[in-house]
Amino acid sequence: xxxxxxxCAGEEGQWRIVDIKQVCGLSLPPADFLKITDIDAREEGxxxxxxxxxxxxxxxxxxxxxxxxxRQDPLGRASARCAALIPIRKSEAWWSLVQDERRxxxxxxxxxxxxxxxxxxxxARKLYHSRDLGEPFDFLTWFEFAEESADEFETLLTxxxxxxxxxxxxxxxxxRLRRADQL
Amino acid sequence: xxxxxxxCAGEEGQWRIVDIKQVCGLSLPPADFLKITDIDAREEGxxxxxxxxxxxxxxxxxxxxxxxxxRQDPLGRASARCAALIPIRKSEAWWSLVQDERRxxxxxxxxxxxxxxxxxxxxARKLYHSRDLGEPFDFLTWFEFAEESADEFETLLTxxxxxxxxxxxxxxxxxRLRRADQL
Numbered sequence: 001x002x003x004x005x006x007x008c009a010g011e012e013g014q015w016r017i018v019d020i021k022q023v024c025g026l027s028l029p030p031a032d033f034l035k036i037t038d039i040d041a042r043e044e045g046x047x048x049x050x051x052x053x054x055x056x057x058x059x060x061x062x063x064x065x066x067x068x069x070x071r072q073d074p075l076g077r078a079s080a081r082c083a084a085l086i087p088i089r090k091s092e093a094w095w096s097l098v099q100d101e102r103r104x105x106x107x108x109x110x111x112x113x114x115x116x117x118x119x120x121x122x123x124a125r126k127l128y129h130s131r132d133l134g135e136p137f138d139f140l141t142w143f144e145f146a147e148e149s150a151d152e153f154e155t156l157l158t159x160x161x162x163x164x165x166x167x168x169x170x171x172x173x174x175x176r177l178r179r180a181d182q183l
Numbered sequence: 184x185x186x187x188x189x190x191c192a193g194e195e196g197q198w199r200i201v202d203i204k205q206v207c208g209l210s211l212p213p214a215d216f217l218k219i220t221d222i223d224a225r226e227e228g229x230x231x232x233x234x235x236x237x238x239x240x241x242x243x244x245x246x247x248x249x250x251x252x253x254r255q256d257p258l259g260r261a262s263a264r265c266a267a268l269i270p271i272r273k274s275e276a277w278w279s280l281v282q283d284e285r286r287x288x289x290x291x292x293x294x295x296x297x298x299x300x301x302x303x304x305x306x307a308r309k310l311y312h313s314r315d316l317g318e319p320f321d322f323l324t325w326f327e328f329a330e331e332s333a334d335e336f337e338t339l340l341t342x343x344x345x346x347x348x349x350x351x352x353x354x355x356x357x358x359r360l361r362r363a364d365q366l
Contacts, residue, residue, distance in 0.1 A: 002314055002315065002317060003317040004316070004317055053314075053315040053316075053317070055278075055314065055315055056278045056279070056314075057281050057282060058241075058282060059282055060281050060282065061281055061282070061283050062281050062283065062284060064281075065281050095185075095238075095239045096239070098240050098243050098244055098245050098247075098248050099241060099242055099244070099282070099286070100244050100245065101245060103282070129315050131185055131236075131238065131239075131315075132185065132187070132236040132238055132312050132314075132315040132316060133187070133236075133315060133316060134185060134186040134187055134236070
């Protein structure tokens with residue numbers, strides 16, 4: 001069975017929050033640490049909590065899935081001491097499109113998959129789906145990379161945010177983190 | 184924002200449960216009534232509770248969505264005094280397929296959309312997605328129809344269960360209901 005993962009910002013966690021940038025729409029409150037867990041227990045009044053389910057691929061084709069499997073590294077590499085959590089909500093205009101229209105904007109127009117491939121294996125990535133859960137965001141994307149890949153990661157984000165797909169993004173927050181054990 | 188709907192079986196509700204058939208896999212415990220609500224409050228120890236989110240179309244093309252909009256009637260018609268709640272879980276083999284492979288089995292091979300169209304507007308239908316919520320089923324489908332369309336509804340189910348898509352179904356329960364106010 002598939003279960004939601006919980007991103008719990010508060011006073012403890014494996015990751016230290018170093019910055020929370022408001023990209024568009026409402027931001028998230030400041031917090032010191034982020035804990036990633038399967039348990040939906042908020043530390044009372046001490047931070048925020050976002051949930052998402054990793055689950056199955058929604059837009060990827062077989063050929064793309066096979067290319068990804070060859071190129072991507074897993075999360076949790078010892079060298080990847082930097083992370084970003086980017087929660088995104090897309091507009092009602094996006095969700096009223098049907099599957100083939102959304103796929104066309106994601107890939108044929110915006111080349112989302114191709115852009116991501118350009119930064120593999122340096123930037124490892126995992127996508128969590130939140131919309132069905134009634135969460136304030138539709139997706140949470142988690143990225144991990146080494147210090148020396150930080151510039152590459154910025155370029156990846158700049159390219160994605162310039163796509164037609166991003167015109168449907170109405171809320172985006174960019175949370176930057178470091179592994180807590182290095183502090 | 185999209186929120187899960189809650190199907191709560193217990194001692195009260197708008198619908199009276201008249202039968203619970205085990206189609207494949209584990210069944211659901213007996214209960215007398217079903218309440219459909221937005222509130223996730225289980226009546227302690229008195230029945231079962233299933234959640235799902237109606238949300239956006241996952242496989243429908245624009246042409247299919249337009250045909251559906253022309254043909255389908257809304258839920259809640261006064262004449263539709265019969266209902267069925269059919270929770271389904273598909274196998275891991277299904278979920279490891281990519282989007283275009285799943286779409287191909289649903290429509291090009293199994294004609295799921297075309298079969299459903301044959302029974303519109305008599306059988307009104309709403310699909311709820313449960314998988315991302317960590318629920319025991321992946322989908323809940325809710326059907327409403329008049330007494331005189333009951334045979335048509337059985338034919339619809341027989342045709343769907345004979346498709347290639349249904350070979351991926353590993354758990355299915357068929358809950359039959361009547362509007363509680365007619366008893």
